Amino acid sequence: MKKILAMALALCMVFTLCAVASADDVKTYKVGVSIYQFTDNFMTLYRNEIENYFKSLETDTVKYEITMADGKNDMAEQTNQVQNFITQGMDVIILNLVQTSSADAVIDMVVDAGIPLVLINREPLAYDADGNTIDEAYEGILNNPTVCYVGADARQSGTFQGQMVLALDNKGDLNGDGKVSYIMIEGDPENIDAQYRTEFSVKALTDAGVEVEELFDQVGNWDQTKGQELCASALTQFGDKVEVVFCNNDAMALGAATAITAAGRTVGEDIYLYGVDALEEAVQLIKEGEMSGTVLNDAVGQSHAAVDVAVQLLNGEEIQNYYWVDYVMVDKAYAEANY
């Protein structure tokens, strides 16, 4: 009996020791994430997936403590958040800048604090000697081995929008007057995604020799209500002349779809409507014929790439400065086959 008791006691001690040892072995990394604005539909999918994916990578010995901050579309507020992340001793920071023009200042702050940085979704731009933006990798990122950008090349999304118009039998020229008359509803103009989508959607048409006429080009700031208002006012102003509605994202396209129905127009019959992102609601409208197409902005692929590189940085591994995730064209056939 004594022997059994002694053995039980010994076992207990071993278990206790193991438990203490494993508690000591758990490494918790502190991750600071700041998103330019929580109310943005697409960035909501993106930030939720950052959290889910970090959780899925946790093991018995590695944990991630994530602090998610809302930049509220205010650069001063976001700069404060980054400052707080530094004070709190974050191990890595993931940042969706409110203003890419502030990239240099923020990168310097974070690099000086010795914290690795993953920039997402809003690509900081390179400038030429005259201060104009150019299609070149950004020095603030290239010069820093612990800083990178994860994103998608917005030129591709614009080109896909234009190619979907080209794939129509009438190439978008509904009234047969020899040109495609379009309205453009833009995202935040400081954002390269808005600039490139605006440019490359139309460029795809003109490169293919299609004549175009811009009836209206206004900024809806990625916002559904604004998209609806702008589309409604363009339809009032230009009526049947409007053949194609290009929206820089799906939130604004969802608004435009409402305005199109309210104006008594019918997508696919007397007007075409394109967005970007492939939000669930937009894909549903494409299946029902109320939107002509969208482009998948891969929130899952991009968030996973951002988290993967953050983990590499936490492990002290070498990283690339740029990571690119492809867009995918989503027309009706693709929507029906894949969603």
Ligand code: GAL
């Ligand atoms: C774009 C996306 C928009 C909006 C924007 C924010 O990539 O298509 O819906 O989320 O990013 O920067």
